[in-house]
Amino acid sequence: MKIIPELLLFVIVPFLLNSGNGIETSTHSINNRTPEKQPYRTSYHFQPRQNWMNDPNGPMYYKGVYHLFYQHNPEAATFGDRIVWGHSVSYDLINWIHLNNAIEPSGPYDNNSCWSGSATIIPGKEQPVILYTGIDDKKHQVQNLAMPRNLSDPFLREWIKHPQNPVMSPPSGVEVNNFRDPSTAWQGKDGKWRVVIGAQNGDEGKTILYQSEDFVNWKVDPNPFYASDNTGVCECPDFFPVNISGSKNGVDTSVQNPSVRHVLKISYLRKQHDYYFLGKYVSDQENFIPDVRFTGTSSDLRYDYGKFYASKSFFDYAKNRRILWGWVNESDSTQDDIEKGWAGLQSIPRQVWLDKSGKRLVQWPIEEVEKLRDKHISIMGEKLVYGSNLEVSGITASQADVEVLFELPELQSAEFLDPDGVDPQLLCSQEDASRSGIIGPFGLLALASKDLKEHTAIFFKIYRAPNRYVGLMCNDQRRSSFRHDLDKTAYGTIFDIDPNLKNISLRSLIDHSIIESFGDEGRVCITSRVYPSLAIDKDAHLYAFNNGSQSVVVSKLNAWSMKQAEIGREGNISYT
Ligand code: DQQ
Numbered sequence: 260m261k262i263i264p265e266l267l268l269f270v271i272v273p274f275l276l277n278s279g280n281g282i283e284t285s286t287h288s289i290n291n292r293t294p295e296k297q298p299y300r301t302s303y304h305f306q307p308r309q310n311w312m313n314d315p316n317g318p319m320y321y322k323g324v325y326h327l328f329y330q331h332n333p334e335a336a337t338f339g340d341r342i343v344w345g346h347s348v349s350y351d352l353i354n355w356i357h358l359n360n361a362i363e364p365s366g367p368y369d370n371n372s373c374w375s376g377s378a379t380i381i382p383g384k385e386q387p388v389i390l391y392t393g394i395d396d397k398k399h400q401v402q403n404l405a406m407p408r409n410l411s412d413p414f415l416r417e418w419i420k421h422p423q424n425p426v427m428s429p430p431s432g433v434e435v436n437n438f439r440d441p442s443t444a445w446q447g448k449d450g451k452w453r454v455v456i457g458a459q460n461g462d463e464g465k466t467i468l469y470q471s472e473d474f475v476n477w478k479v480d481p482n483p484f485y486a487s488d489n490t491g492v493c494e495c496p497d498f499f500p501v502n503i504s505g506s507k508n509g510v511d512t513s514v515q516n517p518s519v520r521h522v523l524k525i526s527y528l529r530k531q532h533d534y535y536f537l538g539k540y541v542s543d544q545e546n547f548i549p550d551v552r553f554t555g556t557s558s559d560l561r562y563d564y565g566k567f568y569a570s571k572s573f574f575d576y577a578k579n580r581r582i583l584w585g586w587v588n589e590s591d592s593t594q595d596d597i598e599k600g601w602a603g604l605q606s607i608p609r610q611v612w613l614d615k616s617g618k619r620l621v622q623w624p625i626e627e628v629e630k631l632r633d634k635h636i637s638i639m640g641e642k643l644v645y646g647s648n649l650e651v652s653g654i655t656a657s658q659a660d661v662e663v664l665f666e667l668p669e670l671q672s673a674e675f676l677d678p679d680g681v682d683p684q685l686l687c688s689q690e691d692a693s694r695s696g697i698i699g700p701f702g703l704l705a706l707a708s709k710d711l712k713e714h715t716a717i718f719f720k721i722y723r724a725p726n727r728y729v730g731l732m733c734n735d736q737r738r739s740s741f742r743h744d745l746d747k748t749a750y751g752t753i754f755d756i757d758p759n760l761k762n763i764s765l766r767s768l769i770d771h772s773i774i775e776s777f778g779d780e781g782r783v784c785i786t787s788r789v790y791p792s793l794a795i796d797k798d799a800h801l802y803a804f805n806n807g808s809q810s811v812v813v814s815k816l817n818a819w820s821m822k823q824a825e826i827g828r829e830g831n832i833s834y835t
Contacts, residue, residue, distance in 0.1 A: 297599060298795040299772035302658050303631055303824040304587075305355055305605040307345055311336050311596075312603035314495060314569035315584035316344055317378035317389050320577050324413055325349045327584065328361055328389075329605065330375060336596040342372040344391065347826075348414050351627045352582070352608050354825040361405075361418045362391060368403055368425040369393025375495055376402075377571060379444040379452075379512075381474070387415065388474055390441035390454060393425060399435040401425030402456065404475065414829075423475055430479040433458045433467065440495040443573065444474070445513040447542060455484050457493040457525070464490035466498075466525065468545050480545050485523055485536070487553045494526040495533075495569045498547070499581060500540075505615030509581030511574045515542055520613065522620065523547050524562070526569050530555075533562045533570050533585065535620060537613070557683050557752070560619055564683070564752040565734055565785040566590065567606060582625060583611045587773060590746035590788045606786060607768055607775060614782060618755075623781040624768060632660055632819035641813040643701060643805035648711065649813065650802050655820035657706065657799035662766045665701060666812035667721065670758065673698045676722035678729050678753045687733035687751030692716035693806060699731075701805035705769050706739065708793035709800055715739040715789050717767055717776045720807070721756065730756045730763065732778040732785060739789035750785050754778075762814060769801070770821070 306312060311332035319326050331345035332338060346361035362373045369391075376391030389405045403424040408417040429438040437459035444452045452474055455466040465486040469477040487493075500510045500519035510519055521540040526533050536549035537560075553559055562570060562585065570585035587604045589596055596602035609622040636653040643649060651661065674697050692700045702718030704711065716735045721728060733751040740747070756763070756779070768775040775786045794800065801818065805811050 299599065299790055300601075301604060301770040301773060303353065303628070303821055304607065304770050304773055305347070305826065306601060306603065307331060307357060308827070309336070309600050310334065311338055311601070312345065312586075312605070313338065313588070314375045314586050315571050315605055316375050316391070318571055318573045318582070318584055319378040319380060319387060320573070320575045321380060321387050321415065322385070322413065323350070323577075325352050326378070326415065327355070327605070328378075331360065333360065336600055336602045337593055340371060342374060344373055346416075351630070352625055353627045353630060356414070357826070357828045358414060358416050361416075362389070362420075365420065366424065367396045368401055370396050371398055374400070375440045375569065377441055377443040377454075378573070386410070389418065390426075390444070392439040392441070395425065399429060400438040401429070402427035402441050402477075421475060426475055427456070427469060427477050427479075430467070432460050434460060437492045442496050442498050443512050445498070448515070453545070455496045455498050457496050459492035462489045462491065463487070464493040464525070464527065466493050466496040466523070482546060484545065485547045485549065489555070490527050490553065491529040494528050495524075495571065497524040497570065497572055498522070499572055499574070501581070501611075501613040501620070503613060503617060505613065507610065507612045508579050509574050509610075509612070511576075515540065520617070521547065523549065524570065524572075531568055533568055534559050535562060536560070537617070537619075557681075561752075562620070562622065563784045563786050564732070565750040565787045567784075567786050572611060580610050581612065583609045583622060585786075587786055587788060591790055592744050595744070604773055604788075619782055621781040622784050623777060624766075624775070628660070628768070631822045631824060633822050634820040636818050638803075638813055638816040641816075642810050643803060643813060644810045645695065645808050646806065648704070648802045648804045650800060651816065651818050652800075654801070654818050655797075656801040657769065657771050657794070657796050658821045659769045659801065659818055660766070660821055661703065661769070661801065661816070661818040662764070663703065663803060663816040664762050664764050664814050665719070666762050666814040667760060668698060668809040668811065670698070670721060670723070670728050670760065672809055673721045673723045673728065676724055676729065678722070678724050681753065683731060683733075683751035683753045684749055686731060686753070687735055687749040688737065690720055690731065690733070692718050692733070692735055692804070696720050696807045698809050698811075699805075699807045700733075701807055701811045702765060702803070703767055704802040704804055705767055705774050706789055706791050706794040707800045707802055708791070708798065711802070713738060713740060713791055713793045714802075715774055715787065717765065717774065717785070718804075719763055719765070719778065728756050728758050728760070729753050730779065730783075732783050734774065734776060734785040734787045736787055736789055739787075739791060741792040742790060745790055750787060752783055752785070754783050
């Protein structure tokens with residue numbers, strides 16, 4: 260394995276640069292109410308005790324401990340001009356210990372904020388390093404390197420910054436305020452490291468590639484790794500291999516061989532969505548050729564068709580899997596966030612792999628979340644005729660995990676839809692869950708009031724399309740609350756289904772103000788933030804329903820109340 264002398268020097272010499280003395284300053288909070296009793300506070304999703312959080316940063320597994328860093332404003336529940344890297348650690352990705360901030364502004368190369376970035380573990384020496392974007396004294400975006408001060412601290416609490424920072428400055432053809440978010444690095448067969456960075460030039464969005472032998476001196480590749488016209492800036496690029504075999508196992512970021520394909524994920528700021536491209540990494544030309552280029556239409560593949568942005572994945576050596584985190588923002592107002600004293604959640608970490616069709620990724624909540632499953636109820640073989648609302652009672656419906664398998668009628672009877680050019684969100688609002696159809700709408704009514712006046716409908720409809728069958732999956736928030744000041748989009752997506760499909764599955768993780776739903780065994784995901792007026796805590800109900808003229812059968816439904824995860828400060832674990 261290649262030794263990197265600069266890095267060794269960097270570890271040995273204790274640079275006394277300011278690196279993360281930031282204690283979460285509760286006294287500076289503009290809201291002094293304890294969040295524990297708030298109706299929209301989550302119980303098993305990751306969030307800091309208070310104030311603002313956005314992107315997940317530098318997730319990694321290192322010597323028995325999972326690390327999650329995140330974009331954080333420790334001073335307020337709103338985004339700010341002094342963003343730091345919050346830091347929490349975990350043994351199971353579910354229960355978390357909050358530590359002091361890991362990276363804070365401290366020099367001319369990051370005085371105006373420490374924005375997103377990624378961790379890489381240098382193999383052999385088992386050396387974790389972080390590349391992050393600094394907003395420098397001139398408010399230009401530059402890339403900086405940080406490393407743990409003390410590798411024998413199991414929590415890697417303190418991070419020091421490299422004296423050569425910034426290690427990358429905006430190259431020509433890149434706007435100085437649109438050059439950010441270094442990916443996890445991968446090592447080519449020549450031993451050199453590569454990273455991609457999000458950028459913009461005019462209307463063109465691009466991911467640009469840098470190479471380095473030592474992680475300190477980086478050289479830009481003059482040709483973009485992948486560029487797209489009329490998109491604006493590419494944020495938080497993520498680039499990783501997936502097994503083509505359909506195996507759920509993950510692959511280390513540096514793996515390149517015929518058994519893998521590659522995924523490039525880009526967060527397009529203008530769209531506020533995470534798009535992924537499956538394709539070929541042409542390593543000798545240092546570029547990425549997607550199977551299908553970005554179209555800007557609803558046919559582009561997304562991780563999640565609801566709220567899920569600036570995501571990042573990492574390879575978990577402990578369990579040989581790739582794990583994906585995404586930021587799930589609030590959809591209430593800034594004033595609501597100030598009053599709550601907090602804003603922003605992370606999704607439940609998702610295991611991600613390539614579907615056996617090779618055409619899309621599959622995502623599934625990591626198995627560890629099942630440790631929180633508590634009281635269980637089960638329904639088997641219940642027929643849902645047209646107009647059925649079957650209550651799933653006996654669990655805490657505001658804090659639940661529900662898995663349901665719907666047995667479908669013969670698909671030939673389905674309505675006809677030519678999905679070409681159809682906007683699935685519009686279709687979801689037209690095809691309201693309460694409107695009759697043929698095969699569907701059927702699904703779940705979550706965070707529902709007893710009288711069903713308030714509910715979030717997560718549902719499917721099946722259609723006959725030219726030469727194939729398609730499913731529509733929706734998460735309709737329009738009746739999710741009596742409050743008016745909320746984003747109540749009806750989220751949706753259309754996806755191909757197997758013409759011989761007999762069953763379709765739906766899993767929803769419900770946690771007070773978030774519903775993460777995984778349809779068709781995780782091939783389609785929709786996450787939403789909802790703020791019920793009535794369906795709060797014990798007043799929340801859960802139903803399975805069908806408003807299609809063709810009956811569907813709940814062949815298997817399992818639902819669990821979920822325990823609270825332990826998330827709190829070191830030595831003082833209190834619940835979130
Ligand atoms: N959030 C960070 C940026 C990134 C954006 C700033 C994406 O680095 O581009 O908090 O949400």
